[in-house]
Amino acid sequence: xxxxxxxxxxxxxEEWCAxxxxxxxxxxxxxxxxxxxxxxxxxxxxxALKRAVDGVSSKVLSESLDDLENHGLVARQVVNEKPVRxxxxxxxxxxxxxxxxxxxxxxxxxxxxxxxxx
Amino acid sequence: xxxxxxxxxxxxxEEWCAxxxxxxxxxxxxxxxxxxxxxxxxxxxxxALKRAVDGVSSKVLSESLDDLENHGLVARQVVNEKPVRxxxxxxxxxxxxxxxxxxxxxxxxxxxxxxxxx
DNA sequence: CGGCATCCACATGGATACTG
DNA sequence: CAGTATCCATGTGGATGCCG
Numbered sequence: 001x002x003x004x005x006x007x008x009x010x011x012x013x014e015e016w017c018a019x020x021x022x023x024x025x026x027x028x029x030x031x032x033x034x035x036x037x038x039x040x041x042x043x044x045x046x047x048a049l050k051r052a053v054d055g056v057s058s059k060v061l062s063e064s065l066d067d068l069e070n071h072g073l074v075a076r077q078v079v080n081e082k083p084v085r086x087x088x089x090x091x092x093x094x095x096x097x098x099x100x101x102x103x104x105x106x107x108x109x110x111x112x113x114x115x116x117x118x
Numbered sequence: 119x120x121x122x123x124x125x126x127x128x129x130x131x132e133e134w135c136a137x138x139x140x141x142x143x144x145x146x147x148x149x150x151x152x153x154x155x156x157x158x159x160x161x162x163x164x165x166a167l168k169r170a171v172d173g174v175s176s177k178v179l180s181e182s183l184d185d186l187e188n189h190g191l192v193a194r195q196v197v198n199e200k201p202v203r204x205x206x207x208x209x210x211x212x213x214x215x216x217x218x219x220x221x222x223x224x225x226x227x228x229x230x231x232x233x234x235x236x
Numbered sequence: 237c238g239g240c241a242t243c244c245a246c247a248t249g250g251a252t253a254c255t256g
Numbered sequence: 257c258a259g260t261a262t263c264c265a266t267g268t269g270g271a272t273g274c275c276g
Contacts, residue, residue: 014172015158016151018226019219023150026222029249032141033134040133046258054132060249062259084256084257096229101137103221104144108136111214147269164238178269180239201237202276 022100025071030056030064035073035094036101043089045079073097140218143189148174148182153191153212154219161207163197191215 011017026032030053037052038044044052050061065088068074073094079085129135144150148171155170156162162170168179183206186192191212197203 011173016154016171016223018230019150019154019223020147020226021230022222022226023144023147026141027145027147029138029141029145032137036134036137050258053134055129057250057252058259059251059261063249084259086258093229097225100218100221100225103218104140105134105137107215107218108138108140111211112136112139168238175270175272176239177241177271181269200276202239204238 025073026097026100026104028064028067030060031068032101032104034061034064034068035090035097036105038074038088038090039095039098039101043087046086046088049088068094143191144215144218144222146182146185148178149186150219150222152179152182152186153208153215154223156192156206156208157213157216157219161205164204164206167206186212 011020014020026035033053034049037049041052046058046061046065050056050058053061056064065074065076069076072091075089075091075094077087077089079087129138132138144153151171152167155167159170164176164179168174168176171179174182183192183194187194189211190209193207193209193212195205195207197205
């Protein structure tokens with residue numbers, strides 16, 4: 001059972017349950033960027049995605065993709081054996097996160113440059 | 119220098135910089151809920167907030183509030199000495215997160231109940 | 237009431253090297 | 257190319273107890 005699913009059970013009934021579950025889903029360091037890059041640059045192969053994200057180690061990228069796949073947000077497809085080529089793309093569910101990712105990105109550009117203004 | 123600020127410097131120029139910084143800000147377990155509760159229930163005192171969030175330890179709530187205050191999202195005001203009473207409220211900057219929190223909450227209610235549908 | 241101090245467990249991520 | 261295996265440092269939160 002995933003962490004988000006545990007949360008769902010545990011916080012059931014609380015008004016903020018859905019919120020926390022979503023936060024848990026997007027709370028791992030690279031998840032939002034991975035989704036963002038897949039939204040912007042379409043299906044990508046492992047190393048292309050790694051370059052697009054820039055800064056993530058293959059270990060973490062691999063773990064993140066597993067996690068996102070388990071949550072049904074990302075689809076993994078082996079395009080070719082020998083040499084191995086794999087493509088990652090967003091599922092419908094994954095694409096439905098666009099408004100959320102957008103909201104986060106927009107808030108960041110509008111409010112993070114100068115911490116003093118309200 | 120906060121983690122989000124380090125990010126700002128480090129990822130400057132990357133398209134997803136603002137996104138990651140926002141994610142870092144909201145990535146700690148209780149931050150989104152705290153903001154949500156303050157949005158919904160207005161200024162709250164420490165223990166009221168703790169009950170509203172339900173599940174946080176005072177240590178973590180305290181740390182989270184410090185963090186949010188340092189980022190200029192939450193304002194702390196001592197209302198009364200002896201007995202000590204303190205009120206926490208959102209700053210304008212904090213309130214500006216409403217669309218983001220909303221987007222997250224809405225996505226959660228629409229997509230987390232049944233992981234199978236896309 | 238509104239915290240802080242302590243201790244501890246575990247989650248997470250980075251670096252590096254290696255493989256089919 | 258697409259990962260896995262290791263090892264290690266740090267982040268993060270929970271439990272408990274105490275204080276002004």
